[in-house]
């Protein structure tokens with residue numbers, strides 16, 4: 204078991220960064236190959252340019268996509284790879300042209316750190332759909348080519364600091380707890396955006412399939428928007444939790460009678476399950492002109508949908524993918540106004556591999572957050588395997 208865990212880490216961990224000319228070394232936790240456990244690494248962050256913000260990271264949420272990415276399950280990735288795109292911290296430096304942020308501000312970074320800014324999607328404030336220009340396209344927070352900053356690979360938030368263009372930095376209202384706000388940057392916006400797009404408000408009947416990291420946020424956000432919420436889960440083991448999160452109804456999806464009773468009772472269903480599953484039973488719960496929005500993204504195809512179910516009540520089957528920068532800010536402000544944040548379990552750096560196993564097993568209520576103060580000092584670490592790091 205010991206090789207699945209990180210070596211014990213030294214207790215003294217200040218978020219100070221070490222300056223050494225053109226870049227600064229910070230400590231991080233990341234993967235060095237597809238099949239080895241995560242481990243402490245030292246990475247380099249660029250010196251801030253005129254438009255950049257330096258963020259001393261306090262907390263980073265663990266997203267299921269981190270596991271898929273670092274294990275190379277979605278696509279081939281370059282190592283070392285430091286995951287993490289649910290980042291909350293404090294501004295420690297700003298570039299000369301940055302006016303929106305000052306030192307000490309609490310800020311966040313989600314799934315994007317850059318995009319082309321000129322394509323139709325970027326002009327519409329939908330940077331997550333950036334189609335790019337001659338220079339490049341959208342830049343993910345980790346594992347993407349950072350073409351505007353030397354062409355190295357971006358490295359994510361399981362690290363002491365990050366340097367990000369101010370246009371991609373979010374303000375995190377201080378009324379929100381910093382640690383439980385971190386998952387809003389991915390799980391929050393992923394569920395907020397489709398609820399908003401569907402016009403969810405007072406009295407809308409919302410269904411949520413699966414009560415995990417995404418599902419629990421969908422319940423809280425839909426309730427805060429004034430909806431009545433039905434949770435679908437395979438067993439009744441999460442019925443009490445669903446009620447505590449604010450759900451009005453709970454349906455055991457493996458029970459055909461319970462599913463039949465829910466027929467045509469909902470306006471919007473948010474499907475958060477990231478494994479292939481039959482959709483027809485959920486499509487049948489949707490009333491005329493309603494929609495099922497897929498936000499859980501299985502690696503394998505889903506079973507086919509029966510078009511008759513779609514036609515019979517003009518039901519739409521659609522998807523949604525995170526959100527743009529402006530909408531992510533709107534979501535954070537909405538969460539502050541309504542007191543919404545994630546249910547979290549805080550972990551230290553030495554627990555990260557165990558947390559990954561528990562995420563894969565679905566054993567988390569409902570989001571792990573890494574306490575960045577538990578990372579070791581960069582001086583005690585080897586540089587990350589000679590790769591160019593941005």
Ligand SMILES: [Zn+2]
Pocket residue numbers: 266267268269288389390
């Ligand atoms: Zn994510």
Ligand SMILES: [Zn+2]
Pocket residue numbers: 318319320321322323324325326332333334335336340341
């Ligand atoms: Zn673009």
